[in-house]
Amino acid sequence: MLHDNNQILLVEYRQPFLSKDKIDREKFYEDCSRIFKIITKQQINELWDLTLQATEQKHGTMLVISENAKSEAKRLGKQSFAIKPLKLTPKIINQITSIDGSVMLDIDSTCHAIGVILDGLATEKGDSSRGSSYNSAIRYYENFNTQFSMAIVIISEDGMIDIIPKLRPRIKHSEITNRLYELEKLNLLEKVERKKYYSIINWFENNEFYLSDNECLKINELRKEIEKKEAEPANMWIVRKDLVSNSEMNDSYYK
Secondary structure, eight states, rough: EEEETTEEEEEEEEEEEOOSSSSSSSHHHHHHHHHTTOOOOOHHHHHHHHHHHTOTTOOOOEEEEEEEHHHHHHGGGGSSSSEEEOOOOHHHHEEEEESSSSEEEOTOEEEEEEEOOOOOOOOOOOOTTTOHHHHHHHHHHHHHTTTTTTTEEEETTTTTTESOOOOOOOHHHHHHHHHHHHHHHTTTSSSSSSSHHHHHHHHHHGGGGOOOHHHHHHHHHHHHHHHHHHHHOEEEEEEEEOOOOOTTGGGGBBO
């Protein structure tokens, strides 16, 4: 069901689905607020409208939202089309993105260059199954993200939409501390409450990224103590690896 060429309702195999955005609005807003520390709600609103309209570009496109857009447009001047700073709107974004290459804009939705060819060294985080645009975005981000904040929206010809960086969702630190407390209580029991133990330890394994060095060490110690109790009367048990903290984890991943 369409209205003014906009999909309102889709029915597949007799199951109706309401139309939804191609990208998750809530995640877009949260990611922008985490990437750009001084960005305002109004600025995110404008960037969202531009991004949503850009997803309609049939041949694919790329938006590089950077706090250093002006300087980067100058640095990449020989591999882009420099333009007089222009405030982008949803009405003109399709014309801007019709040119091959990336669009370089700042958090005010001001465009500084179009048709930008991104640079950057090869990185192990590339994906050979994806196109050149995706991998060039990965290379550019990995080379420059420590110098200035940026977000890259990649809209592929096949309809796939990626936002770099791919931030993990934030969690409450209490989710970790509460389960760690429960694990300590379980270790005080003579007999293992397997159902409860498996639930807690599985959660820790699935959320290993969020754990600090000390938390990993404590969980590993408790797990080994509990496994000793579990192994004696059991014919078989699950062999688990030690949890290891992730160097990319920081307090921004906590709510």
